[in-house]
Amino acid sequence: MTTATNTALTRRITVxxxxxxxPSREMIERWHxxxxxCLNTCVTIWGTTDETLSLIGRWHRVATENADIMxxxxxxxxxxxxxDSGRVALVLGFQNTSPVGHDIELxxxxxxLGVCIMQLTYNLQNHIGAGCWEELDSGIASQFGRKAIxxxxxxxxxxxxxxxxxxxxxxxxxxxAKPVAITHGNPRDYVGTSGFGTHRLRSTEAIKxxxxxxxxxxxxxxxxxxxxxxxxxxxxxxxxxxxxxxLVGIDHVGIGSxxxxxxxxxxxxxxxxxxxxRDNISQVIAEPGEAWQDWMKTTADFQVLxxxxxxxxxxxxxxxxIMGGNFMRLFRETF
Amino acid sequence: MLIDGLQCxxxxxxxxxxxxxxxxxxxxxTLGFWEGSQASxxxxxxxxxxxxxxxxxxxxxxxxxxxxxxHETGRVAFLLGFQNSTLFDGRIDYVELFAxxxxxxxxxxxxxxxxxxxSCYEASDSGLARFGRELIREMNxxxxxxxxxxxxxxxxxxxxxxxEKPVAISHANAASxxxxxxxxxxxxxxxxxxxxxxxxxATYRNITPENACQSVRGWCEMVARTVEIAGIDHxxxxxxxxxxxxxxxxxWMRSGHWTRGVDYGAGSAARPGKVPKPEWLQRTSDLAxxxxxxxxxxxxxxxxxxxxxGNWLRVYREVFR
Numbered sequence: 001m002t003t004a005t006n007t008a009l010t011r012r013i014t015v016x017x018x019x020x021x022x023p024s025r026e027m028i029e030r031w032h033x034x035x036x037x038c039l040n041t042c043v044t045i046w047g048t049t050d051e052t053l054s055l056i057g058r059w060h061r062v063a064t065e066n067a068d069i070m071x072x073x074x075x076x077x078x079x080x081x082x083x084d085s086g087r088v089a090l091v092l093g094f095q096n097t098s099p100v101g102h103d104i105e106l107x108x109x110x111x112x113l114g115v116c117i118m119q120l121t122y123n124l125q126n127h128i129g130a131g132c133w134e135e136l137d138s139g140i141a142s143q144f145g146r147k148a149i150x151x152x153x154x155x156x157x158x159x160x161x162x163x164x165x166x167x168x169x170x171x172x173x174x175x176x177a178k179p180v181a182i183t184h185g186n187p188r189d190y191v192g193t194s195g196f197g198t199h200r201l202r203s204t205e206a207i208k209x210x211x212x213x214x215x216x217x218x219x220x221x222x223x224x225x226x227x228x229x230x231x232x233x234x235x236x237x238x239x240x241x242x243x244x245x246x247l248v249g250i251d252h253v254g255i256g257s258x259x260x261x262x263x264x265x266x267x268x269x270x271x272x273x274x275x276x277x278r279d280n281i282s283q284v285i286a287e288p289g290e291a292w293q294d295w296m297k298t299t300a301d302f303q304v305l306x307x308x309x310x311x312x313x314x315x316x317x318x319x320x321x322i323m324g325g326n327f328m329r330l331f332r333e334t335f
Numbered sequence: 336m337l338i339d340g341l342q343c344x345x346x347x348x349x350x351x352x353x354x355x356x357x358x359x360x361x362x363x364x365t366l367g368f369w370e371g372s373q374a375s376x377x378x379x380x381x382x383x384x385x386x387x388x389x390x391x392x393x394x395x396x397x398x399x400x401x402x403x404x405x406h407e408t409g410r411v412a413f414l415l416g417f418q419n420s421t422l423f424d425g426r427i428d429y430v431e432l433f434a435x436x437x438x439x440x441x442x443x444x445x446x447x448x449x450x451x452x453x454s455c456y457e458a459s460d461s462g463l464a465r466f467g468r469e470l471i472r473e474m475n476x477x478x479x480x481x482x483x484x485x486x487x488x489x490x491x492x493x494x495x496x497x498x499e500k501p502v503a504i505s506h507a508n509a510a511s512x513x514x515x516x517x518x519x520x521x522x523x524x525x526x527x528x529x530x531x532x533x534x535x536x537a538t539y540r541n542i543t544p545e546n547a548c549q550s551v552r553g554w555c556e557m558v559a560r561t562v563e564i565a566g567i568d569h570x571x572x573x574x575x576x577x578x579x580x581x582x583x584x585x586x587w588m589r590s591g592h593w594t595r596g597v598d599y600g601a602g603s604a605a606r607p608g609k610v611p612k613p614e615w616l617q618r619t620s621d622l623a624x625x626x627x628x629x630x631x632x633x634x635x636x637x638x639x640x641x642x643x644x645g646n647w648l649r650v651y652r653e654v655f656r
Binding site for chain 2: 098101102103104124127133134137138141143144145147274275276277
């Protein structure tokens with residue numbers, strides 16, 4: 001395949017830069033129906049090494065048993081082949097580095113199993129840095145944190161800073177030799193506050209720094225991170241996209257749905273409170289459920305975003321970049 | 336009585352015999368540095384097997400009364416300790432479970448930052464993190480002593496303030512007497528004392544003044560200077576003696592799995608490997624020399640006894656359940 005056709009194909013690929021479906025055919029059908037050809041599929045948030053291996057095993061089985069609509073992708077060329085066949089390319093990712101813990105060798109090991117994207121921290125502090133729910137954030141830890149970033153660069157794992165603390169986010173962007181992603185996070189200065197707290201939204205400084213180093217910001221239609229929550233209209237969502245485009249330009253904005261369906265009752269609570277607290281944490285204003293807005297009830301409606309963006313005045317070519325081209329470019333540079 | 340707030344290395348019948356003959360009443364052992372819950376359970380299992388096989392020499396203590404019982408029956412009491420909170424795997428429920436299994440001392444962080452807080456070798460110390468606060472509250476509730484020896488200064492101060500029970504710096508020295516990242520500032524030692532805590536003075540050469548390694552008198556003088564900083568009710572012993580540690584063990588302690596490079600821990604490029612034991616402490620049982628040594632530097636018998644065992648026993652009584 002020539003570079004030209006390669007690029008053309010890449011442009012047509014629709015990327016959802018973060019979803020967290022329960023591992024099953026029924027859930028992936030929602031992305032398939034929505035014309036999503038590549039999904040950063042979150043495997044785990046708090047999993048230990050062995051729990052995570054078990055989940056990866058499950059995703060391998062689900063993909064094998066449902067090869068008519070999905071396949072696991074370990075490279076950009078895998079994504080292109082799978083997308084070309086009309087299926088969903090599942091790129092495995094973590095929303096935390098808990099499966100790695102403090103073992104430097106495990107980045108390469110998980111990469112070999114197909115894990116191409118890792119968020120450094122999830123809301124709290126760990127061996128690498130701080131999360132967005134910490135009051136204190138001393139940035140990337142000098143001991144393991146810096147080594148972890150260098151190792152992820154080396155083995156081809158895209159660094160995600162969506163749930164990281166502000167200082168950790170900026171230092172990760174700065175320390176990484178490769179561009180970094182905000183796979184799912186909306187701009188704080190546009191939205192104000194979110195159902196997950198103000199600091200879960202990304203600062204203008206972080207968005208600009210991420211883009212300046214070649215990264216991509218995945219804007220999310222998750223109502224809990226929208227200005228008017230589930231009342232937000234598609235036009236208002238597109239206004240947020242334009243606000244961000246004005247900040248960083250057309251090459252650094254994508255979509256990360258943050259759509260997380262199919263999990264048993266109580267799972268959302270587990271993600272937030274994990275196993276780390278006995279208290280009800282006040283950070284979460286409401287217990288976010290799955291009730292999405294009328295114009296996008298599930299990711300089966302994903303292409304409504306394309307129509308909305310084109311109606312808002314973007315050219316088909318620019319819309320392609322937002323719908324997947326930008327993240328494909330970033331994947332090519334980092335995987 | 337003689338209580339040592341921290342030892343590590345390989346324990347076996349020979350070591351138990353030596354410690355008994357050296358007059359030790361109670362020793363906190365190190366069951367892990369980097370290990371998660373599963374390996375930590377293995378370590379507890381090994382200690383239980385050792386306790387069964389050596390019940391004539393030692394026992395695993397859960398309370399101050401157990402320590403007194405060991406003393407009365409001529410045995411050495413061991414407190415099960417961990418030098419990192421990784422044994423909990425980030426799960427708050429595991430704190431109570433490990434307490435039920437007999438764990439009594441847990442250090443929040445070991446050398447590197449973790450989910451609980453910052454550590455002594457980090458360029459910047461995060462302070463006590465959210466999970467760190469949760470951990471301390473839970474450790475207070477279930478009766479595990481919070482140890483802050485390898486913890487960063489800021490996190491140490493936060494933890495001293497946050498804990499509702501006295502906390503320990505089980506094995507370190509005063510940084511004003513020997514500047515080292517592992518040692519503790521006067522500010523930390525005064526805050527520790529204000530909140531009823533105890534520092535165990537160490538004999539580990541990398542963090543101990545040279546004159547305190549040269550003679551028992553020198554070491555006892557260091558203890559006297561530490562008492563001037565923290566007060567007589569807040570200074571005790573935590574040697575950091577290691578039994579039969581090899582270079583491979585040292586490498587695990589320092590580099591764990593977190594780096595492929597060389598980490599010197601408390602050592603340095605100039606002093607990379609095992610350091611010689613203090614001249615006066617070639618065998619751990621030689622620690623008995625401090626009984627007279629502390630009197631020789633001016634402590635009364637009742638003051639000496641606080642340092643030898645009284646201060647630790649008071650903290651254990653307040654913390655253990």
